[in-house]
Amino acid sequence: MLLSKRHILSILIGIELFLNGINLMFITFAKSYSSYVADILILFILVITACEVAIGLAIFILNQRINKTIDISNLESLKD
Numbered sequence: 001m002l003l004s005k006r007h008i009l010s011i012l013i014g015i016e017l018f019l020n021g022i023n024l025m026f027i028t029f030a031k032s033y034s035s036y037v038a039d040i041l042i043l044f045i046l047v048i049t050a051c052e053v054a055i056g057l058a059i060f061i062l063n064q065r066i067n068k069t070i071d072i073s074n075l076e077s078l079k080d
Helices: 008-033 036-067 072-079
Strands: none
Touching (some): 008 036
16 A cells, blocks of 8 residues: 555655554563563664655655656656
């Protein structure tokens, strides 16, 4: 369902929701088992999420400047 979206922002929001759900799962494990491994994984996923947001927004801004649209069907023109 996520890949059937046509707008970049809705895809980014969907990925953010997935990663936030994974973080909530790891927080639950960390609290119930008091493990430091889950804390490290939470921090790792937060860093990945921040990088994904930065790269995704850069692609979004570049696509909007060049193609004047937020549809992902025109991303082929960004390869040049």
